[in-house]
Amino acid sequence: MQKQGYRPSTITATIQTLKSIARKAHLLNPNSTKAYIASANLSESRKSKLAEDLARFYICKHTPFDKPRYKRIERLPFIPLEVEVDQLIAGTSRKTSAFLQLLKETGMRPGEAWNLKWTDIDLERSTVNISPEKGSNPRQLRITTHLIAMLNNLPHPWLYVFRNPKVDRESSMKTFQKGYEKRRRFIAEKLQNPRIQQITFKTLRHFKATLEYHKTRDILHVMQLLGHKSIKNTLVYTHLVNLETDEWVCKVATTKQERVNLIESGFTFVAKEGDQWYFRKRK
Numbered sequence: 001m002q003k004q005g006y007r008p009s010t011i012t013a014t015i016q017t018l019k020s021i022a023r024k025a026h027l028l029n030p031n032s033t034k035a036y037i038a039s040a041n042l043s044e045s046r047k048s049k050l051a052e053d054l055a056r057f058y059i060c061k062h063t064p065f066d067k068p069r070y071k072r073i074e075r076l077p078f079i080p081l082e083v084e085v086d087q088l089i090a091g092t093s094r095k096t097s098a099f100l101q102l103l104k105e106t107g108m109r110p111g112e113a114w115n116l117k118w119t120d121i122d123l124e125r126s127t128v129n130i131s132p133e134k135g136s137n138p139r140q141l142r143i144t145t146h147l148i149a150m151l152n153n154l155p156h157p158w159l160y161v162f163r164n165p166k167v168d169r170e171s172s173m174k175t176f177q178k179g180y181e182k183r184r185r186f187i188a189e190k191l192q193n194p195r196i197q198q199i200t201f202k203t204l205r206h207f208k209a210t211l212e213y214h215k216t217r218d219i220l221h222v223m224q225l226l227g228h229k230s231i232k233n234t235l236v237y238t239h240l241v242n243l244e245t246d247e248w249v250c251k252v253a254t255t256k257q258e259r260v261n262l263i264e265s266g267f268t269f270v271a272k273e274g275d276q277w278y279f280r281k282r283k
Contacts, residue, residue, distance in 0.1 A: 001056065007133070009111075009170050017053045030058060030065045037068065045072045076236065077206040078198045085207060088199060091187040096180055098150040099162055102128075103201060106141045107208030107225055109133060110201035114173050116161045123148060136227030144264040177201065209237045211266065248280045 001011045021027060025036035033054055037047050048070040058065035089100045102113050111133045120129040126148060130139050151161065158165055163172050180201070188196035205226070213222045223234040251267055253259040254275050263269075267279035 009173075012170065014053045014056065017050060018057055021050065021054070027057075028061070028063070030054075030063060034068055037070075043073065044070050048072045074236075078203060079207055079210050080195060080199050080203060082207075082211075084193065084196055084199065085204065087191060087193075088184060088187060088196060091190075092180065092183050094150070094153060095162060096176075096183065098147070098154055099176075100201075100204065101147050101150055102143070103204035104208060105143050105147055106130070107205045107212070108141075109136075109205060111173070113201075114160075114162055114169070114176075117159050118156060118161055119159075121148075121151065121161070123152075130227065132227050135229065137224075137229060139224065139227050141225065145260075146264065206237070209234070213237045215266065215268070250278065250280045253277045253279060 001014065006014075018027065021033055021036065024040075026032040037050050037054075040047070042050070047068075049072075051067050051070055055065055055067045085100070085104055089097045089104070092100065099113060102108070102116070103110065106113075106128060108130050112130050115131055115133070116128070120131070121143075122128070126143055126145065127140050128143050130141065132138050154161065162176070163169065184196060184199065188194055209222050209226055212225055213219065216222075219231065219234055219238060222237055223231050226234060228234050249267075250270075251262050253262055254277070259277055259279075262279045265281070267281045270278045270280050272278070
């Protein structure tokens, strides 16, 4: 898998899967492993993943393997309310809050955010350069002054914004994620909202993509935002929300800074009356 360019996290996950199968079946016997998968109480998608991992293993062992047919079942991702995302951001540490706000505003992958360097952030232009992973396209995206302030409030001891380069990337990310999940559970219980428990780092990518399509109805814009090379991966976001909802949040701004803050928060201008500017955003 290393020779074929797989990421270390993917290789580690595959090894863990094979070890798990080996505890319940004879790993060197393809019939034994296929029988285990067939009888296991797992989803079709999970069985498909196990079959793929076994196929790679048997290729390595030069063992014939007729991979069983299991089809992945595509499901629409969970999209939280913005207020739920903001509650999480407000209830976590400075580092985690900045990380979540970055994912919320840019839709970048968690791994891309974890690799972010201070040199990738242009404070004057309020932009961030994203080095892609998983075969995506590189991109430059705008970020708000609010996020810049959150990032500047973090210590700057290393080249990377969120991680120590002296610690293994994958293990440090795993530790960071576990800390987030523990805090997320506390916030969900405190607010009596189990939906918050469903918000993962990747969920915020889906949230941003859905929000952008909601506002623009421009699927090519969303495709560019996410760095997708195939529009097929982007089209799922056209089915995630009811775009015809008539529920809006309305705000009034009287100063230039208030107008800037509302626009950066996703509000769109509606009308002007005297020194009062009216904005709205779908709930």
